[in-house]
Amino acid sequence: MIIGLIAGSSGDALTDQLQKSGFEVALVAGKQNEPGYEHANHTLVEDMSNKEEIERFFSNKNVRSIVIGTGHKKVIELAEYLESKGFVTSINPERSQFAKDKIDFKENLIKSGFTTPNFYVIEEKAELKEVLGNLTLPCVVKSAIDLIQPRKANDTIELEDAVGNVLATGSKVLIEEFVSGTDYTVPVKNDGNKVEALEALNYNKANEYKLIGFEKRSNPKMDRNTEEKLKDIAVEIVKKFNFTGLVRVDCIVENGEVLVLELNSVIVTGYKSTLMPFYKEAGIDIAKEMIDVSLKILRGKEELL
Incomplete structure (x- = not known):
């Protein structure tokens, strides 16, 4: 076949x-x-x-x-x-489109009782002046639909430049509160019958991708309670919003509080992925997990036709 x-x-x-x-x-x-x-x-x-x-x-x-x-x-x-x-x-x-729109996803997270960093949305550069008085610097500037990588802005000059770069792509701008916590990611699989968090991983995207404006920092190893809390929250999000397949929930933890950053509805599983060493260390064959859950979903869809 x-x-x-x-x-x-x-x-x-x-x-x-x-x-x-x-x-x-x-x-x-x-x-x-x-x-x-x-x-x-x-x-x-x-x-x-x-x-x-x-x-x-x-x-x-x-x-x-x-x-x-x-x-x-x-x-x-x-x-x-x-x-x-x-x-x-x-x-x-449809679910992947929903996760791709960071603004829609974050607004629905809040409505459903999950915690996420405070944020502002800008569609035109002139709107930046309206939110500057409420912003606390530094902050993180993101494309609402992931067209360019996030950037940390440490002052108003960097902020204006970052906002302009995002607007030039045709995307809305998401300006997010900078949280100085510890970054984690949780791969979760849902084959339509069972939802399971594979592991909670210490993973700092800013470090791995060398994102502009971020200082390199270490991620202290999480304790068992934090690990279980992260896995429970990730599974709850997948169930709440009915995501299927192998997804990844990115979070940051500050003073024991878990703030959800985003959900990747299709994750990178290639040999050169920046996350591959983290998966291997945790004993996860991520490509096999992706294919196993994908085949179960495909067979389920075939039966429905």
Whole structure:
């Protein structure tokens, strides 16, 4: 059986896992040297916005089921299109769109009783003057739909520059309170029947990605109570908002309080992922976990058709 795969930087590990599971892999890559391209059984290099070409490729290979291994905005939109054409994918595109919009997600977190850092939303640069009086610096400037990496602004000059950079992408700006706590991430899997947190990991994205404005800092190892609290909150969020597949909940803990930052509805599982050493240390084969839960979801969707 040939199974479809759209995976970006996760294409290498996911191709290997699918082949170990007995499948041929039809991989759609955004560029020719993308991970997994050399090992997949069938390949297409195509911009993810060219939906009809990708649909034709999968149809010609008699592909019906497609594993989505990247959370890129174009890929989520592509998954939505493919499902409308009768294919089944390993994600729920509507839920992924919801998680992708950081503002919508944070507003719903608050409504549901979860704690998240205070934030402001800006759609035009002129609006910055209206919130400057309420802002406490430093703060963190983010794209509402993840088009560029977050940046810490330590003064008004850096803030104006960061806001301008986000607005230039066409995204709304999320200005978030800077919390000087300890960063953690929790991968959670939901196959439609069981929701389980794999582990709570000490992971500082700013350190690993060398994000602008952030000072490198160490993450003290968490105690057992904090670990269990993080896992419980992550599972509760996945259940509350009905996320399926393998997702990741990012949090920061300050003075014992857990503040939820965001949820990644499709996580990076490639061999060169910055999180791979953390998964290995915790004894997690993250690519295998991704494929196992994706196949269960795909089989469940097939039974519903």
